[in-house]
Amino acid sequence: MPKTKPPVVHYDRGRIQPIDFIESWFSQPGFNGYEGYLAGNVIKYVARYPFKDRPFDDVWKAQTYLGWLVEHVQSSGGKKK
Numbered sequence: 001m002p003k004t005k006p007p008v009v010h011y012d013r014g015r016i017q018p019i020d021f022i023e024s025w026f027s028q029p030g031f032n033g034y035e036g037y038l039a040g041n042v043i044k045y046v047a048r049y050p051f052k053d054r055p056f057d058d059v060w061k062a063q064t065y066l067g068w069l070v071e072h073v074q075s076s077g078g079k080k081k
Contacts, residue, residue: 018047038069 022043026036042065049058 018044035069035072038065038072041065042069 018040022036022040026040031039042062045058045062045065049055049062052058
């Protein structure tokens with residue numbers, strides 16, 4: 001179900017909204033909630049940074065979430081639980 005989105009330009013880009021992709025992809029078995037949350041935020045920030053007034057902020061946020069995801073996967077031994 002498409003999400004209601006605020007009237008902001010970066011929400012009107014692309015045929016698929018990041019939130020719809022994130023919901024579809026990370027609702028599958030195999031992702032735990034925290035990993036899906038981290039990966040979803042990486043996708044969200046990477047998908048929208050070109051359309052923001054301060055694109056570096058979103059690239060930096062994506063890098064931060066990716067770093068947390070790397071740490072989480074490393075701490076689990078790189079294996080599914």
